[in-house]
Amino acid sequence: MKKIFFLLAALTFTAAYSSCAKNGKAPQTETLAPAPSKGVVKTVDASLTGVEAFQTIREAYKGRVVLVDFWATWCGPCRMAMREIDAIKPELIKKGAAFVYITGESSPMDKWTEMLKGIEGDHYRLTDAQWSDLCQTLGLPGIPAYVLYNADGTEAFSNLQQGGYPGNEIVQNAIEVALSQKGKASK
Numbered sequence: 001m002k003k004i005f006f007l008l009a010a011l012t013f014t015a016a017y018s019s020c021a022k023n024g025k026a027p028q029t030e031t032l033a034p035a036p037s038k039g040v041v042k043t044v045d046a047s048l049t050g051v052e053a054f055q056t057i058r059e060a061y062k063g064r065v066v067l068v069d070f071w072a073t074w075c076g077p078c079r080m081a082m083r084e085i086d087a088i089k090p091e092l093i094k095k096g097a098a099f100v101y102i103t104g105e106s107s108p109m110d111k112w113t114e115m116l117k118g119i120e121g122d123h124y125r126l127t128d129a130q131w132s133d134l135c136q137t138l139g140l141p142g143i144p145a146y147v148l149y150n151a152d153g154t155e156a157f158s159n160l161q162q163g164g165y166p167g168n169e170i171v172q173n174a175i176e177v178a179l180s181q182k183g184k185a186s187k
Contacts, residue, residue, distance in 0.1 A: 039101075039116030050133030053126055057100065063124040063151050065172070065178040066098040070135075070145045070160075072109035073115055079157045081165035082119055087122060088172045096182070097175050098122070104131025148174050151182035 042060075044053040057068075071078035089099060097123030103112060105128045114124045126134065136142075138160050146166070148157040157174035159166055 024120055032044065038118060039121035040121070041113075041116065042122050042124055044124060044126070044130075046127050048115070048130065050126060050130035051137050053124075053130045054134050054138075057102070057124060058149065058153065061098050061149070062153060063183055064098045065149070065151050065156070065175060066097060066146045067146060067175060068100045068102060068141060069121075070102050070143050072103050072143055073111045075143050077164065079115075081144050084165065084168060085171065088168050092172065092175050092179075093120065095176075095179050099181060100124070102126060102134075103161070104128055106131070146171070148178060150178045155178075156181075 002031065037093075042057075044056045048056060058066075069078075069082075071082070073079075094101070101116070101119060101121055101123045102128050103124070109125070112125055140160055140163070142163040144165055145160045145163045146158070147155060147160055148171075150156045156178040157171075165171075
């Protein structure tokens with residue numbers, strides 16, 4: 001499985017497009033349209049590097065506890081993890097946690113659009129160049145991979161170098177701790 005992923009990742013990185021020239025606009029995220037069901041499609045400027053796009057995404061959730069999920073439509077373990085986390089996600093959303101899903105163009109647009117209808121959270125689809133840059137900078141060995149940010153923007157949990165879903169107990173505990181710290185910081 002790792003060999004297959006590595007081959008797919010290498011092909012994706014090899015096919016990455018060169019970045020477009022910056023157009024002078026301030027980096028921002030934009031909500032395009034809500035999906036018919038649960039997911040909300042958001043975008044970042046395609047001229048940004050992957051690192052800049054990720055920073056823009058993170059800034060959009062300033063003041064919130066946010067779990068970022070790196071995934072792809074073709075990734076079986078990613079889809080299984082999404083089904084598993086559904087058991088704890090509604091309660092955590094009610095408590096104030098945000099869920100952000102990031103993929104690249106290796107996830108075909110039509111498949112991605114259809115799948116996110118059943119995945120509550122905010123969804124970003126980066127360009128191949130952005131995805132490649134971000135994965136390389138973060139040292140992502142594979143997907144799924146997760147990073148949780150506290151409301152102050154500091155990292156609360158990460159398995160970016162290990163990959164794989166750590167399980168509901170670990171994720172829920174990390175989010176609960178981050179949410180409890182948010183409450184203390186605002187008092």
